[in-house]
Each structure stands twice: as structure tokens, then as C-alpha cells.
Amino acid sequence: MKIVYKALAALALSALATTASAQQYPEKPIRLVIPFPPGGGTDVVARVIAQKLGESTGWTMVAENKPGSGGSVGLSLAGKAAPDGYTIVLAQNANLVINPILGKANYDPIKDFAPIGLVASAPQVLVVAKDSPLKTVEDLIAAAKAKDGKLTFASPGVGTSSHLAGELLQQLAGVKFRHVPYKGAAQALPDLLGGRVEIYISSVPSAMVQIKEGVLRPIAVFATKRDADLPDVPTFEEKGLKNSEAVTWWGLAAPTGVPAPIVARINTELNKVLQQPDTKAKLRSAGAEALGGSSEEFGALIKSDVPKWTEVIKAAGVKVAD
Numbered sequence: 153m154k155i156v157y158k159a160l161a162a163l164a165l166s167a168l169a170t171t172a173s174a175q176q177y178p179e180k181p182i183r184l185v186i187p188f189p190p191g192g193g194t195d196v197v198a199r200v201i202a203q204k205l206g207e208s209t210g211w212t213m214v215a216e217n218k219p220g221s222g223g224s225v226g227l228s229l230a231g232k233a234a235p236d237g238y239t240i241v242l243a244q245n246a247n248l249v250i251n252p253i254l255g256k257a258n259y260d261p262i263k264d265f266a267p268i269g270l271v272a273s274a275p276q277v278l279v280v281a282k283d284s285p286l287k288t289v290e291d292l293i294a295a296a297k298a299k300d301g302k303l304t305f306a307s308p309g310v311g312t313s314s315h316l317a318g319e320l321l322q323q324l325a326g327v328k329f330r331h332v333p334y335k336g337a338a339q340a341l342p343d344l345l346g347g348r349v350e351i352y353i354s355s356v357p358s359a360m361v362q363i364k365e366g367v368l369r370p371i372a373v374f375a376t377k378r379d380a381d382l383p384d385v386p387t388f389e390e391k392g393l394k395n396s397e398a399v400t401w402w403g404l405a406a407p408t409g410v411p412a413p414i415v416a417r418i419n420t421e422l423n424k425v426l427q428q429p430d431t432k433a434k435l436r437s438a439g440a441e442a443l444g445g446s447s448e449e450f451g452a453l454i455k456s457d458v459p460k461w462t463e464v465i466k467a468a469g470v471k472v473a474d
Contacts, residue, residue, distance in 0.1 A: 177237055177414050181212040185241040187226025189219045193357050196438040197272055197402050198242040204425040211421075222311075223247025224257040231264040235409030240268065240418070243405045246313045249457045253465055254311045254472045261458060267450040268404035269419045271426065272440035275375035276317040276398045277356050277382065279368040281345050289372050289391040292351065296327035305329035306340040306349040311472045314353040316461060317374050317398035319468040321353075324393045344368075355400050356381060357439025374398035381439065402440070403450050419447050 186198040195217065202213040218226035227248060230241035248265070251257040259265070280286050286295060296303045307315035310333045322328055332349050334340040337358050344352045345367065352359075352368075356379055362368040363382070370385045376397050378387060388396035404422060406415065425431050426444040435442045464470075 175413075177417060178211055180238060181214045182237070183233075183239045184213055184215045185226045185230045185239065186215055186217045187219060187223035187230075187241065187243070187247055188217065190217055193274070193355065193400075193438060193440070194223075194242060194244060194402065197435060197440055200431065200434045200438070201242065201271060201404070201422070201425065204428065204431050205421060208425050208428075209421050222251055222256060224251050224259075227251075227257065227265075228259055230405070231259045231407055233407050235266075235407040235411075237406060237410050237414035237418070240404050240406045241265075242271065242402055244400055244402045245457055245461075246400065248403075248405065249454060250311065250313065250316065250461055250465075253458070253462050254470065256311065256472055261454055262451075264408055265405040266408050266410050266415055267447050267454060268406055268415055269422045269447055270401060270403045270443045270445050270450045270453065271422070272435050272442050273399045273401040274356050274440045275373045275379055276314055276353055276400070277359055277363075277373045277379070277385070278318075278321070278351055278353050278371045279344075279359050279363065280351055280371060281347065282366055282369050284350065284369065286351070286371065287369070289386070289388065289393075292371060293325050293327055295350075296322075296325070296329060301328040301330060303327075303329050303351070304332050304349040306332045306334060306344055306352045308336050308340060308354070309333050311465075311470060313398065313400050314355070316464055316468075316470070318353045319470065320396065320398055320464050321374075321388065321393070323464065323467055324388075324396055341368075355439070360439055380436070380441065401443075401453070403453075415447050 184202050186195050188194040199215055202215045206213045218229050230239055233239035248261045252261055286292050305318050340352055343349045363370055370382055372386050372388045373379050374396055375387050376389055423444045426442045432442045
């Protein structure tokens with residue numbers, strides 16, 4: 153019996169120590185790993201959040217760009233960090249969920265990370281050149297069926313969120329495109345505008361400048377509701393293609409093992425700053441919609457995305473070259 157009492161006492165002391173540690177947190181700067189180079193969408197979102205958390209709480213947030221392998225380098229570094237709450241990462245579905253499915257990462261999105269909170273999201277959009285004969289989703293599906301697998305579909309690369317959105321669309325619409333992967337939007341857009349490829353799928357932020365200039369025409373977005381920046385553009389859901397959501401989302405995560413009170417503390421402060429009008433405006437200027445929510449809700453999103461994209465990848469036979 154004494155042994156049991158001692159064990160219970162030890163657990164109680166451990167819990168008290170963890171709670172005390174969380175109350176004192178943070179006692180030093182917090183490193184926010186950004187798994188992409190400076191200047192891109194993920195970098196912009198991360199720096200907005202780091203700045204706003206610092207202003208709101210007085211915490212010292214140190215943003216560090218750790219690019220490589222489509223975001224896998226930064227995620228791997230963060231996942232192997234000490235689970236003390238002083239290293240967190242701005243993950244997105246492409247690197248946290250999709251890269252491991254494709255064998256492009258050495259971490260498990262569920263086992264190796266503790267979800268902190270969802271930050272923002274931006275849908276994918278299907279666009280064509282301004283002079284394309286394709287003007288509606290109905291036009292697109294009819295053309296794909298008529299061309300019997302020869303309608304050309306460009307993406308920023310094999311295994312990207314844009315590529316998988318295209319694969320999802322084909323599976324839902326019962327059509328087949330001919331995928332033409334590029335190394336990025338800068339290489340794909342000239343061929344789209346020159347008529348060498350017929351459609352292109354991109355995140356809304358990446359295509360917005362050309363859409364506003366009238367160079368690209370959006371056909372539909374992969375979302376459950378219309379995008380605030382494209383209010384006149386329908387969703388594929390509206391056109392009868394159910395479960396066609398394909399968004400880029402960003403969320404804060406930490407290495408597995410970070411004490412729950414610390415995760416809760418960061419989540420609380422994150423939700424506060426995401427409700428600030430200035431934060432919403434800055435994220436919207438980057439093409440992203442501020443979200444928020446509990447760590448459990450973010451964890452549920454990750455868990456639901458894994459089987460969804462595993463099924464899409466398997467059905468499409470997507471493989472990434474070594």
C-alpha cells in the first residue's frame with residue numbers, strides 16, 4: 153500500500169511541477185520554425201502570427217526559416233526538438249500530411265507532433281487563360297470527356313496540393329486530364345497563357361495578382377464556401393461535386409510530449425490574436441482566412457486529412473521520383 157501511495161504522490165508532484173512550469177512559461181524566447189524560404193505565403197503567415205503573439209503577450213518570438221524538401225526539413229527539425237514548448241512550427245497540410253504519405257518525409261504527422269491550433273487557410277482555384285473557351289465547370293467537364301484524357305492540366309509539381317486537387321477533381325467528376333507538372337508557378341503560367349497547357353490549379357493567393365489583372369480567369373474554387381476575394385466564382389461543391397474541398401491550411405504544432413498546459417496556453421493566446429481585426433486583415437492581404445479553434449479540432453483535421461489524401465494518392469497512382 154505504501155508503494156501505491158508513493159507512486160500517487162510522485163504523480164501528483166509531477167503534475168504540480170508541470171502546471172507550475174506552464175504558469176511560468178515562457179521563460180526564454182520561443183523559436184518559430186518556418187519550413188519555407190522568406191517571402192512565400194507560409195513565411196508571410198508565420199511572421200504575422202509571430203509579430204502579433206509578441207505584441208499581445210510580450211513573448212519573444214524568433215522566426216527561423218528552415219526550407220528544404222517541400223517543407224520536410226523544417227518539420228523534421230521541429231519534430232525532433234525538445235518537447236518543452238520553446239520550439240514550435242508553422243506546418244501546412246502539404247508538408248505535415250501529404251509529404252509523409254508520398255514518402256518524402258521521415259516523420260509521422262500524428263505520432264510525432266502535438267497540434268496547437270489552426271491558423272488560417274486558403275482554397276485552391278482552377279484557372280484558365282483569359283481567352284480560353286472554357287468558362288464554366290460544365291465546359292471543363294465536357295471538354296475533358298471529349299478529349300478523352302488529353303486535356304492538359306498544369307500544376308506546380310508532382311505531389312503538391314495543387315496536383316492532388318486536380319486528381320481529386322478527376323476522381324469526383326469521372327474524367328481524366330493529362331497532368332503536366334512544372335517546378336513552380338513561374339514556369340507553368342507562361343505555358344498556360346501561351347496555350348501550351350489548358351488549365352492550371354493554384355492556391356488563391358498565388359493566382360490572385362493575375363486574376364485581378366484579367367490575365368487569368370477563375371473557373372471554380374475547391375472549397376465549401378465561396379472565397380472572400382473571389383465572391384463571383386462558384387465552388388465545385390456548388391456544381392454538384394461533393395467533398396471537393398482542397399485547401400492549403402496552416403497551423404501551429406510542437407513536438408509530441410510538450411506538456412498539455414503549455415499547448416493550451418499557446419492555443420489561448422493564438423486564438424486571441426486571430427480575433428484581432430488587424431491580424432485578420434494582414435492574413436487576408438496574403439490571401440488567407442484567419443481561423444483558430446482548439447488544439448483538439450486541429451488534431452481532428454490532421455487525422456481526417458491523412459486517409460483522405462492517402463486515398464486520392466493511391467487511386468491516382470501518384471509517385472514522386474527519387
